[in-house]
Amino acid sequence: MAVGSGLALYHILGVATCVALLYFSFGEVDLRHLSLPSVPAGSSSRAAMAAPFVERRGARLFLDGRPFYVNGWNSYWLMDQAVEPRTRNRVDRMFRAAAEMGLTVCRTWAFNDGAYNALQLAPGRFDERVFKALDRVVAEAGRHGVRLILSLANNLEAYGGKTQYVRWAWEEGVGLSASNDSFFFDPAIRDYFKVYLKTLLTRKNHLTGVEYRDDPSILAWELMNEPRCNTDPSGDTLQRWMEEMAAYVKSIDKRHLLTVGTEGFYGPTSPQGKVSVNPGYWHGNYGSDFIRNANISDIDFASIHLYPDNWLPHAKLDGKLKFVTQWITSHVEDGDKELGKPVLTTEFGLSHGVQGFDHSHRDVFYKAVFDIVYESAIRGGAGAGAFVWQLAVEGMEEFHDDFAVVPSERPSLYRLIKAQSCRLAKLRHGEGDEAKRTLSVCAGLL
Ligand SMILES: *[C@@H]1O[C@H](CO)[C@@H](O)[C@H](O)[C@H]1NC(C)=O
Ligand SMILES: *[C@@H]1O[C@H](CO)[C@@H](O)[C@H](O)[C@H]1NC(C)=O
Numbered sequence: 001m002a003v004g005s006g007l008a009l010y011h012i013l014g015v016a017t018c019v020a021l022l023y024f025s026f027g028e029v030d031l032r033h034l035s036l037p038s039v040p041a042g043s044s045s046r047a048a049m050a051a052p053f054v055e056r057r058g059a060r061l062f063l064d065g066r067p068f069y070v071n072g073w074n075s076y077w078l079m080d081q082a083v084e085p086r087t088r089n090r091v092d093r094m095f096r097a098a099a100e101m102g103l104t105v106c107r108t109w110a111f112n113d114g115a116y117n118a119l120q121l122a123p124g125r126f127d128e129r130v131f132k133a134l135d136r137v138v139a140e141a142g143r144h145g146v147r148l149i150l151s152l153a154n155n156l157e158a159y160g161g162k163t164q165y166v167r168w169a170w171e172e173g174v175g176l177s178a179s180n181d182s183f184f185f186d187p188a189i190r191d192y193f194k195v196y197l198k199t200l201l202t203r204k205n206h207l208t209g210v211e212y213r214d215d216p217s218i219l220a221w222e223l224m225n226e227p228r229c230n231t232d233p234s235g236d237t238l239q240r241w242m243e244e245m246a247a248y249v250k251s252i253d254k255r256h257l258l259t260v261g262t263e264g265f266y267g268p269t270s271p272q273g274k275v276s277v278n279p280g281y282w283h284g285n286y287g288s289d290f291i292r293n294a295n296i297s298d299i300d301f302a303s304i305h306l307y308p309d310n311w312l313p314h315a316k317l318d319g320k321l322k323f324v325t326q327w328i329t330s331h332v333e334d335g336d337k338e339l340g341k342p343v344l345t346t347e348f349g350l351s352h353g354v355q356g357f358d359h360s361h362r363d364v365f366y367k368a369v370f371d372i373v374y375e376s377a378i379r380g381g382a383g384a385g386a387f388v389w390q391l392a393v394e395g396m397e398e399f400h401d402d403f404a405v406v407p408s409e410r411p412s413l414y415r416l417i418k419a420q421s422c423r424l425a426k427l428r429h430g431e432g433d434e435a436k437r438t439l440s441v442c443a444g445l446l
Helices: 006-023 045-050 078-083 089-100 128-143 161-171 187-201 236-252 281-285 290-294 317-339 359-378 411-429
Strands: 055-057 060-063 070-074 105-109 120-122 147-151 218-222 257-259 302-306 343-348 383-388
Touching: 060 383, 070 343, 070 359, 070 411, 078 089, 078 105, 078 128, 089 105, 089 128, 105 383, 128 147, 161 187, 187 236, 236 257, 236 290, 290 302, 290 317, 302 317, 317 343, 317 359, 317 383, 343 359, 359 383, 359 411
Parallel strands: 070 105, 070 383, 105 147, 147 218, 218 257, 302 343, 343 383
Antiparallel strands: 055 060
């Protein structure tokens, strides 16, 4: 797990110089048009509905008639923290901090199945108190001009996950199997999940009066965080589940974009050579199959995740960076050539738990990811954006993992993230009048 050879440091210094130059190369940008007009919580539903939806046209996202490239972030804990008055202000603080960096989309959990502060207490039984917290998250996002990717279930055990659904089915005496993967094929569990989907999509926000399915501050639904089905490496079980649930979501909500939530591993049906892009041989056996999954007609865009520390534990930093470029570039190429759909890097993170970690490593890593998105944006490509895993506000260390960043505590990352927002905004608006109106967000970079 050793990181940081002399060679790697050399590389960092080189890139750091580029980063410094980058800060001076952004013109005046108006970020207001990047995102939603602010809608105060409690305002009429009409006002919220007048804001535009993000759409897909071919391999690009569009907003307001212009290509939309995302600088985004993950804060999985928003709903949970909005439940209790004591911690609620963290939601507002996070959105405010993100908006100040020009971030436009947040990916977060809209599920909590049977865990502490559960949204779903038992199959089909929901806690109104927690639903109100989610209402608040959606309304606050709109108020701060941020859009949400709402994830709908967890492959992992945190916040319930597929394990909880399987447990419920056992408890009710209807479960077919004890396997966690029966989440994907058990008819009773698939029905449970559909009840949750319908309840969520048709939920009327008590603050804005807008049903979730009609709310433009939601950018997309994500079927599941990191779906894997190791018990069927052919991928057929997972593929059938994705097709069924995608069709079900679209039968209720045709306005929002939909994605699966995959990590991007190439599976058995991949074109020749692609499987070797996986970080290791075993990653092809998780039952996920990137191109086949993303090619489902009800799926609007593909997603990949990126954890070089976990996936290549023995690589040095420069090896990890090489992988970063290969991984994203390969998938963006799939979006352009095979799928004709956008590809979003919905999680990327570098652990501070590895030996030899230095904060400058994150600067270099983030920069590498941001550059690929920016280059894709310049040429109108499928690399539609990237989401840092994960951002937090001060005083919530209990929610940190080895990847968490409090932007105000990391000035160089803060500047880097903001610089990415501003150069994407500038591309979006060109050199016209709109671009000349400076918003305070980017003024510090001039
Ligand atoms: C399901 O997953 C949980 C959590 O990873 C694990 O403890 C349990 O043993 C799994 N159940 C089966 C039947 O594999
Ligand atoms: C995607 O699906 C369509 C049918 O819906 C098929 O014709 C096409 O070959 C598929 N593409 C890939 C890359 O699998």
